[in-house]
Amino acid sequence: MPGFELIDQLERNSVLEVFDKSNGVLFAHGFDVRRNNIFRVRDFEIKFAKALGGRKAAACTSGTSAQYIAMKCLGIKAGDEVITQAFTFIATVEAILACGAKPVLVDIDETYNMSPRSLEEAITDKTKLIVPVHMLGNPAEMDAINAIAKKHNIPVLEDACEALGATYKGVSTGLLSDIGIFSLDFGKTITTGEGGMIISNNENLITTCMKFIDHGHDCDMTLPRGKDTASFYGFNYRMSELQAAVGLIQVERLTHIVESNRNHKKIIKNELSNFTDKIKFRRITDENELADTIIFNLESPKLAEKLIGNLAAQGLGTKNVPDAMRWHFAKYFSQVWNNTSYYKNYENQWSVSDSLLSRSVSLPVMVNWSEKDLEKITASISTAISLL
Structure with missing residues (x-):
């Protein structure tokens, strides 16, 4: 699944160049002479946007801060x-609360993403934003969601933290709506340890984000940084x-990561197709999903629990569901709901989900699996399911 599998001498050498070529300037701005005019954050933003087919991107500290x-x-x-x-991951809700807004959470459908029907039922005259989350690599039903948003004149923000590398009808996740965000933490498609990225084809919106990221700096390159202007305050x-x-x-590894995941998932899913009498795969919205996860459901929670035990006996774990x-599921966000006026009866909410x-x-799909690894894993999964 993640970029951390591939970290090697290339990343190490790139980090050392910050000291060898830029005299240890760790800051993204200023110190032009000392850094030899090398601005890695700015270069990363350009390279990231280009990789996704977007116009402009803004780097920040995390996917959570990107959301906010x-x-x-x-x-x-x-x-x-x-x-x-x-x-969703709890960060989506945390960002809403950090804005002082009210989170309105709707059920998912068989894509394991936002149900367009549930979305439309939840819209009120106070609804100011819609945030679909492309969970575990599968894009949400963006045509339907965007149509509903357009009907009600509401902007859409894609939480694509778990779907970097996926596309929906030929367009990268994050670029299917007004604005999109990504996480670059250590478990994501590509990683910077911690980090986030905001992307949009609305250049004015991204410019505003870049200013907010940097205390509101206008980043007027004709002025020394200490004399830079600001049109609003940020953080x-x-x-x-x-x-x-x-x-x-x-980011140079992104294509390899995505292609490797897709190939490995295809092999495993073909094997699991022999058990469609026992398992049902989630509905995939586009074959060019980020194929780093296989998720399916069984007839009952008891069977799912038994399968998890069978997998553990074979030395295999799960990914997010249920571990x-x-x-990742609002039913368990007691630390949120017990401290807000929302969803006091949260244990009984979201029954469909x-x-x-x-x-x-949900099972992880890794990048570096060898042919031998895949043979062993598919055999182990098959054994686990056949014992149900």
């Missing part, structure tokens, strides 16, 4: 309602040159 920055720059404020989905969410040095190598559900997730199993 994008929301702030879209004008989300206290009293607004932001619709997202019940199956400090700047990426460092060390992170960008790693990112510049990692990290506490951080709960029914599906409670009987689901």
Whole structure:
């Protein structure tokens, strides 16, 4: 699955160049002479946008901060309602709350992403933003979601943290709506350790995000940084040159990572197709998904639990479902709901999502698996399912 599998001497050499070629300037701005006019964060933004077919990208400290920055720059404020989905990473909800807005969470469908029908039912005159989340690499039903958003004149922010490298009808995730965000943490498609990226074909919106990331700096290159102007205030969410040095190598690996995942998933899924009497795959919206995960459901939670035990006996674990559900399904966000006025009866909310997730199993697909690894893994998975 992730870029950390591939970290090697190339990333190490790139980091050392920050010291060898730029005299240890770790800051993304200024010190032009000392750094020999090498600006790695800016170069990483350009390279990232180009890799996805976008016009402009803005690097920041994390996927979570990317989410918050994008929301702030879209004008989300206290009293607004932001619709997202019940199956997501908690950061999506945290960013909404950090804006002072109300999170409105809707059920998922068989794509394991936002249900367009549930979305439309949740829209009110206070709805100011829609945030579909491309969970575990599978793009949401963006045609339907965008049509609903357009009908109600509401912007869309794609949380594509788990879907870097996926496309939907030929367009990269993150570029299917007004603005998109990505995480670059250590478990994502490519990594800078921690880090995030915001992307859009709306250059004015991205420019606003870049300013917000850097205390509101207008970044007027004709002025010394200390005399730079500002049109509004922001905060400090700047990426460092060390992170960008790693990112510049990692983004070059993106095509290989995505192609490897797709090939490996195809092999495993072909084997699992022999068990369609016992398992049902999620609905894939585009064959060019980020194929780093296989997720399917069984007839009951009891069968899912038994399969997880069978997999463990074969030395295999799961990915997010169910091992990290506490951080990915709103039913378990007690630390949020117990401290807000929302969803006081949260244990009984999102019953459609709960029914599906409670009987689901998700398996990781790794980049560096050899042919021998794949043979062993497919055999082990088959054994686990056949014992049900």
